[in-house]
Each structure stands twice: as C-alpha cells, then as structure tokens.
C-alpha cells in the first residue's frame with residue numbers, strides 16, 4: 663500500500679507552503695527531502711533518506727541532516743525517537759494521524775488508525791485550550807506477531823546509527 667499521486671501532491675504542497683513561511687531556500691536537496699517525506703508511508707530515518715536513490719551520492723549526509731533539523735525546528739517535520747538512538751522523521755501535517763505502533767524487536771512500524779480516534783482528541787484540545795493547529799505525538803511499543811514467533815532479531819546497525827552532532 664502506498665500513497666496516491668494526489669495525496670503525495672497535496673502533502674508536498676503543504677510542505678512547500680509551510681516552508682515558504684520560514685523562508686527556506688528551495689535547493690535541490692531540500693526539494694528532494696521534502697518529496698521523499700511527502701511520498702513516505704511511514705516515518706523515515708536520516709539514513710533511509712540519505713540512502714534514497716534521489717539523494718544518495720548526490721548530497722552530503724550532513725546537508726540532509728541540516729535540512730531535517732531545520733524542518734523539525736520549524737515544526738514542518740516531527741521527529742520520533744526510537745530507543746533513544748535513532749530518529750524517524752515525518753511531515754507534521756495537521757489532521758493526519760501520527761500514531762504509531764513500533765515493534766521493539768525488529769523496529770517495524772505500523773499506523774494505529776482504526777478504532778483510535780485521536781484526531782478527535784486534537785480537535786477537543788483545540789476547543790478547550792484555544793490553541794490552533796494542535797497535533798499529538800504518541801507512540802506505542804510492543805513485540806510484533808512475527809517477533810513473538812521467532813527468536814529476537816537484533817536491531818540492524820542501520821537503525822541504531824547515531825546521528826551527527828547538531829550544527830547551525
């Protein structure tokens with residue numbers, strides 16, 4: 663299952679509009695990072711973004727990291743931390759569901775959508791507090807069915823790769 667071209671387009675447009683407000687320079691690297699995030703079904707790690715065919719060997723991983731950092735600082739992207747070692751990035755589009763269930767054994771990520779009407783909670787928070795553009799960040803952790811049946815797979819080096827130091 664992947665996102666429809668229309669969905670990707672509208673997510674991308676949201677990203678452009680949000681980044682225009684923060685005077686992002688529309689560099690090739692920036693455009694490709696934003697496109698990857700718009701296309702992604704699940705949050706992506708910095709390594710996964712750097713390894714994408716549209717990025718790999720064309721842009722310095724440190725450049726990609728700075729773009730992600732700036733996107734996070736301006737709330738265009740949210741970062742979710744897994745086991746305090748690796749970060750996953752996703753577009754923080756209001757009204758989209760950002761609730762995930764993550765397997766602690768293999769790192770598999772699932773959307774937690776049906777039966778968990780958390781976007782309604784966002785609206786309720788807005789009504790009660792007067793805040794606008796409320797979104798939540800919530801992750802559930804557990805052991806997936808596959809991992810329950812199989813001996814635990816060590817989390818790949820990829821997933822555990824440390825992020826570079828923040829620079830400005």
Ligand SMILES: [Zn+2]
Nearest residue numbers: 765768806809
């Ligand atoms: Zn698993």
